[in-house]
Amino acid sequence: MPMPAEATTKDPTGTEEIVGPFADLIQRLGGDAWDIAAANIPRDLHWQTVLLTATIAALIWMVRSGHGSKGADGRERRTGLVQFLLPRDIYTHMSARVDIWLWVIERVLRPFWAVALLATVGPTTEQSVIGFLQWAFGATPALQPNYGWMLLYSLVTLLCYDFAFFSIHYTMHRVPALWAIHKVHHTAEVLTPMTRTREHVLAGPIWAAGGALSFGVAAGLFAYLFDGGITAATLFNVGFFSLLFGFNGSFRHYHVQFHYPVWLSKWLHSPVMHHIHHSYLPKHWDTNFAAVTSIWDRLFNTLYIPDKDEYTPWGIGPETQAQYRSSWQNLVGPFRDWYQMLFGGKTPQAGPASAAEEAQP
Numbered sequence: 001m002p003m004p005a006e007a008t009t010k011d012p013t014g015t016e017e018i019v020g021p022f023a024d025l026i027q028r029l030g031g032d033a034w035d036i037a038a039a040n041i042p043r044d045l046h047w048q049t050v051l052l053t054a055t056i057a058a059l060i061w062m063v064r065s066g067h068g069s070k071g072a073d074g075r076e077r078r079t080g081l082v083q084f085l086l087p088r089d090i091y092t093h094m095s096a097r098v099d100i101w102l103w104v105i106e107r108v109l110r111p112f113w114a115v116a117l118l119a120t121v122g123p124t125t126e127q128s129v130i131g132f133l134q135w136a137f138g139a140t141p142a143l144q145p146n147y148g149w150m151l152l153y154s155l156v157t158l159l160c161y162d163f164a165f166f167s168i169h170y171t172m173h174r175v176p177a178l179w180a181i182h183k184v185h186h187t188a189e190v191l192t193p194m195t196r197t198r199e200h201v202l203a204g205p206i207w208a209a210g211g212a213l214s215f216g217v218a219a220g221l222f223a224y225l226f227d228g229g230i231t232a233a234t235l236f237n238v239g240f241f242s243l244l245f246g247f248n249g250s251f252r253h254y255h256v257q258f259h260y261p262v263w264l265s266k267w268l269h270s271p272v273m274h275h276i277h278h279s280y281l282p283k284h285w286d287t288n289f290a291a292v293t294s295i296w297d298r299l300f301n302t303l304y305i306p307d308k309d310e311y312t313p314w315g316i317g318p319e320t321q322a323q324y325r326s327s328w329q330n331l332v333g334p335f336r337d338w339y340q341m342l343f344g345g346k347t348p349q350a351g352p353a354s355a356a357e358e359a360q361p
């Protein structure tokens with residue numbers, strides 16, 4: 001990708017117009033963005049991620065003498081190495097197949113909204129933040145970036161993204177009309193790396209808009225402080241952090257339990273904490289919403305640090321699970337829920353609550 005040669009331009013009125021990294025990127029990529037959005041392979045299936053995940057899982061298998069992974073029923077069990085890494089009951093489960101079909105459908109439809117949405121939300125947010133800061137504080141201080149600033153930018157970007165993820169996720173669980181959409185992620189009865197991208201087609205634009213908004217805020221703020229000049233360093237740094245933390249995202253839909261020490265789990269989400277988020281037991285419901293850090297869950301009192309080998313039956317609970325088995329059922333699910341809400345006088349509960357009581361171990 002070419003480096004931005006000039007990040008500021010003079011407009012006819014003589015005031016400096018700062019072009020932030022989002023606007024710059026979109027301008028440069030042009031039509032290529034279409035291809036990038038369309039040909040998006042899930043990051044979790046890149047060979048580097050698969051290798052890293054399998055290596056860590058194999059280490060857990062060795063250290064715990066075959067213990068540490070869960071079966072399709074969400075219970076910890078002892079197995080041989082092959083079964084530990086690729087358990088038959090999970091990868092032949094209908095839920096794992098539905099993960100793939102929902103992903104295919106989402107990717108086919110993605111080009112129809114992705115470019116327009118991302119080309120709008122990111123740059124608009126970024127330019128609005130820059131405009132606001134110029135209005136409030138005057139011209140850019142044009143700071144000179146150094147490693148400390150670059151790190152801070154990465155951290156602010158990460159926290160903005162994590163907060164956006166937390167807020168959207170929290171709202172999707174609490175608002176019944178939105179839960180009807182996000183529920184499709186939770187109808188997964190087993191967890192595989194493909195479950196990460198298991199979403200209803202209507203969820204894609206919501207997550208994408210939230211992500212673009214959060215990146216736009218951080219990008220706008222730092223483009224103002226550094227007169228747009230932090231762009232190149234930023235891209236490198238965002239890559240660094242997403243490498244470090246994106247891994248957490250890929251492992252958290254794997255059935256192997258990867259715990260962090262309790263003290264670290266209070267700051268960073270360990271992969272196994274997401275097993276809890278997918279459990280239909282009432283004590284697990286509506287916990288561990290964030291993607292990367294535990295900060296927001298702690299602030300909003302939704303943090304749940306699991307015990308070793310804690311039982312986590314996945315899905316939405318025995319009462320309603322049968323309505324969400326096939327890809328088709330998952331595709332029409334939200335529309336059926338909305339119809340019932342509008343005309344049936346029924347508000348689908350925002351959790352598996354009562355059904356889960358009887359499923360307690």
Ligand SMILES: [Zn+2]
Pocket residue numbers: 169173182185186277
């Ligand atoms: Zn959720």
Ligand SMILES: [Zn+2]
Pocket residue numbers: 185195196253274278
């Ligand atoms: Zn998940």
